[in-house]
Amino acid sequence: MTTPTYQVDFEPIGKRVDVLPDTTLLEAAQQAGLALASACGGVGNCGQCRVTTLQGELSPPTLDEEFILTELELQSGERLACSAAVCSDVKVHIPKSSLITEQRLQLGGEAVALTIDPLITAFQIDAPPPTIHDPRSDVQRIAAGLGAVDIQAEPAVVRQLTALARQEDWQLTAYLRHSELVGVAPAEAAPLGMAVDLGTTKVAASLIDLTTGAELAVTGALNPQIGYGEDVISRLTYARRHVDGARTLAQKIQTTLDELLGQLVTEAGVCRAQVADVCIVGNTAMTHLLLELPVQQLAVAPYVAASNAPIDVKARALGLTAAPGAYVHVLPGIGGFVGADHVAMILASGLDRPDRVALGVDIGTNTEIVLVKPGEALLTAASCASGPAFEGAHISDGMRAAAGAIEAVSLTDIGLSLKTVGDAPAVGLCGSGIIDSVAELRRWGLVNARGRFDRSHSRVRQGRHGSEFVLVPAEQSGSGREVVITQNDVNEIQLAKGAIRAGLEVLMEATNTPPETVEEVIIAGAFGSFIKVPSALDMGLLPNLPHAHYRQVGNAAIEGARLALLSRQTRIRARNLVNQTHYLELTTYPKFNRRFALGMLFPELNE
């Protein structure tokens, strides 16, 4: 006699599995390769693994099920998969909400698998209204609806609850963060989150559905602190030197964030009260100015952050109108010059994987670099003062990547071909155009390895400020003036590339990492996503590794913030990687200056 088995059909997925009697539906689903949500691990507490019986016989409802499911739900065949065991052939329906959602995020052309497991969980509440025989408090009713004995709710949340419960006749969605009720909304209102990349120049914001991971809206704005200083140092100076300077800068950016939140919810057609979580990344100065952390010590050597720890503050404390108890989570940073934005880039690009040697480069006025290699510290991070040349500053015809900016240059025997932003007549050069130009000048021998123009070359002329190369004659330009590259421009680029190249080499040397062992190089940052890697290699900005090793991930910082919204595990990863990172101070490294000087040289030509 063989043990009988029963057949379980899962709809609407159409999976079938044969199981032994008394197998729970959760176990059956696991055998069928279906991942049912089960935060409690199958002990019957969380109520996430709801299914509906379509046919067949299951074990009688358990006490847990009677507690979690309403009588109506039980009558209509709803069960908890973890508690219902198979007593015949059965057919059950799995609602989408009971499946663990795995989502693939597009990032720099590569898809990242992510299990959606946000810190905020939404529960549907259907509570009985109070009566003289059931005078439990409003908060107790919600707790009971959640199947929880204790929940915490701040006064601001209780105020919202008391009004909304009566308005919605106790049919609510409760947003929970651990055991804290951070807000309520009408039934079936999805919990949302805002991800923010707080840049020195630009602020990008994205609205995410925390249950599906879908991006509902994106927006951006200039950082309004620009009016108080273009760069980080001038803003820190403003905050230090003016009475209430720090307060003023904080209020400016807080107001902008609240405006961006307003734009996002309007665009998505949702309510602010649904926004139950916010994740922010930014460089250390920006997060300090946002949170009004002290910056006195950040602006002078040894450039110490007041806090690099992850910080959770109530959104309302930063002037954000969201769910009344919502928090803002600012991701941890690594040091005064390696901030939460770099940590977010590492998270989004998966650089913290310990299975290979990799480099990460986030090019900007300050270039953050990181080397990943299993060892005493998994990650070694450093910061290079690369200056703003790659952003077009200190370059005679440099400009931001606006219309008319030359973004690609190619010099051939038959002449020069240019590509401009918006195909408008050229008016200047943006970062990628500068790199292309300098790479071409070097390829054609117009500048030598030391960066000096070859004055004997027919295309090199003498301008007012020394040798120069004309990219666009005045009559073809959009401004009526020539667009040129001067000796000084080349020198500025050499300084910038020297700093970055020296940083990368010191990082490898200090960690005993031969360059040929590096298997991957992540190029991040808005600028990094536009440069042509061959040009960057030809001019010696990046180490001479096979082109295929390089991966450009664009603005990965906001992706990191998005991951932190959608996944608790990502927040833990962030803490772990910060704790596993050694910060290397380059300027005091013995061989840095020599590396810097060498890094300024251009590679010899391959004849």
Added chain:
Amino acid sequence: MTTPTYQVDFEPIGKRVDVLPDTTLLEAAQQAGLALASACGGVGNCGQCRVTTLQGELSPPTLDEEFILTELELQSGERLACSAAVCSDVKVHIPKSSLITEQRLQLGGEAVALTIDPLITAFQIDAPPPTIHDPRSDVQRIAAGLGAVDIQAEPAVVRQLTALARQEDWQLTAYLRHSELVGVAPAEAAPLGMAVDLGTTKVAASLIDLTTGAELAVTGALNPQIGYGEDVISRLTYARRHVDGARTLAQKIQTTLDELLGQLVTEAGVCRAQVADVCIVGNTAMTHLLLELPVQQLAVAPYVAASNAPIDVKARALGLTAAPGAYVHVLPGIGGFVGADHVAMILASGLDRPDRVALGVDIGTNTEIVLVKPGEALLTAASCASGPAFEGAHISDGMRAAAGAIEAVSLTDIGLSLKTVGDAPAVGLCGSGIIDSVAELRRWGLVNARGRFDRSHSRVRQGRHGSEFVLVPAEQSGSGREVVITQNDVNEIQLAKGAIRAGLEVLMEATNTPPETVEEVIIAGAFGSFIKVPSALDMGLLPNLPHAHYRQVGNAAIEGARLALLSRQTRIRARNLVNQTHYLELTTYPKFNRRFALGMLFPELNE
């Protein structure tokens, strides 16, 4: 061959124990009956079990010890008792800070043993200042000083830390609440807490040293909301009917609490920044008005609290200037009419012990009663609308317990003897005087069982409003007017006692508790501590149990708040007891009205 043993001497306690080689000092201390602090359970993480070697040899320092103890400390013989094993006869010194403190609190004449284990723990920090080679953030330096990888610190706390660390050269006391840094103070500054009993009429506050449990100062004030209504209902009405009424009432009491905090720290000669925790108890209306919780639904049937859960809010959110990250903990309540003050009374009087049947009575305008009996619910609570008669209201010559109030009355064959507050000439009757008077009137047969004056009695006269008894003739009184007890006064007292007595009897009946099984009756509240139990028994206010069963505990509410400050376990007890309490609605209990009518009767006379 016998195994050798080593002798361990503990100083300055003078305990000696013989142990096997490799026994840790913590184990040796346990064998000697000494309770060393060891939050981590002896795994070497918490650093609480520090001792100093005076003589003898111990095992070499472990990695944990090298991490937690500074080099200087190790050199001077400091060790962690959990990590250091005995390798010879040794003599060690146990500092007071490494001993678990057990303290006895006086409460209603009974001492309660309490293990001091506050939510706030103070750690001494001696961190190295930042250098270019050690640019860790300020928060990281504190975390490292605590031997912790991660701590949380809000911006407000980081601001305090950054300034104070540099002022105090990184010698600090850190106040930690779980893993959250709530404040810092100069080295060796003890963490303090404020306990508050927020009464409808009076607010009492006490400043406690959280390491020793010592009370450093006490103070009190009238609840300033009195200007907006004498009783709970009129204040709730004010809050509901006036624009910003709730805000106004909240601000009034918040300002008073901050003033009381100022008085306490001034009196104790300490700093506000040392106040790292606050515990508040009060009735449900008072805590709702303090926290600006909604009261609309609390003022009308079925009188539902917005929240009965324990609430933790930042002290600064309630306008209290304390340690920048300090919390206010409001204890949980049981129902709309049985608040956190009643829970605190239960905690302080130990009523929640499940080893006997007991009653608790907290007499006031609203009288809360609770019955403790192991069963489906450990506690059953109810609320009686006893009215303000016992507080002197609605009584013709009633008054508060101020100078000249008659507080005790005794009627004998030779006449009447009175005791007044401050021994001043009598001007009226306070609660205990009213109870005494009515009890004496009944003892001498001046009123019958139904409460009617015996008009034929020589001492009963007819006044303007019916029968009355003259306690003090006009010429002996402090006001020049007679002090009398009228028929109406007796009736008011009958209504009050009827409500309480009926509540107690219904409570016993509903829980199948024969009165003779009740082993203890706790009488709490300011009023409860002044009444004479024999008088209360004679007039039938309290059930006729042996006098020794009754225990008067005075204002136990603030003691409960103090216990919650000093002991995490007490906060857990509070939650547990609330979850184990069934609220019984008296007014809809079938036999309540009959019980109420019977309760109004006076006992028959024992001839």
